[in-house]
Amino acid sequence: MPMWADICVAVLLIVGALAALIGTWGMLRLPDFMTRLHAPTKAATLGAGCALAALALRFYFVEGGSSLRYLIPLGFVFVTAPVSAHMLARAWRARHPVTPKPDPAMPSASP
Amino acid sequence: MTETVLPFAILAYLLALLLCGVRLLRGPSAEDRVLALDTLYVVALALIAALSIALGHPFNFEGVLAIAMLGFVGTVAAALYLLRVKGGSNADVG
DSSP: OOHHHHHHHHHHHHHHHHHHHHHHHHHHHOSSHHHHHHHHHHHHHHHHHHHHHHHHHHHHHHTTSOOOGGGHHHHHHHHHHHHHHHHHHHHHHHHSOOOOOOOTTSOOOOO | OHHHHHHHHHHHHHHHHHHHHHHHHHOSSHHHHHHHHHHHHHHHHHHHHHHHHHHTSOTTHHHHHHHHHHHHHHHHHHHHHHHHOTTGGGSSOO
8 A cells, every 4th residue: 555545544534523523612602403404414415425435445455456346435425415305305395394484684575 | 555544434434424323313304314313324334334444354345335335225225215105294103
């Protein structure tokens, strides 16, 4: 395993661990469901993506560059995480509808 | 260099799993709990990847694939269920 790949794996692991920690901390601390949804869908996905990229890079060199199959879960997580977050946001909006407030800057147009 | 970093990364992923568990137990609404489970399986994927690097052999690679697929399907199924629950926010699902 070359030196630069080792350094890349170490940096990916550290960045991924910090991102996952920040994302879950945000999910624990933020006040509203939409803000709680926003924190882990970006940060925790980045954390898992960094760890899976580190796995792919490491075993690409350990196994002599034979296959790229370790990139499959990376692509799968990056494709499915926004979809599940979107479904959760739709479920929240369906059960907690927004009541439109009247805008004080606008004159009342409707008679 | 990777061997120096690995224990800290695994510890951080374990702490992230713990924070997900706290939100899963506390979550005031059902969507919070589903979101906590979604984040939990994503972080568990990362933890299994870090453990595979630490063990030096990808024993758990098929497990990573299975958790990724089943976690996504479970999250979408729970979100669709919550989307179709009648009664709005007064429905008794948490």
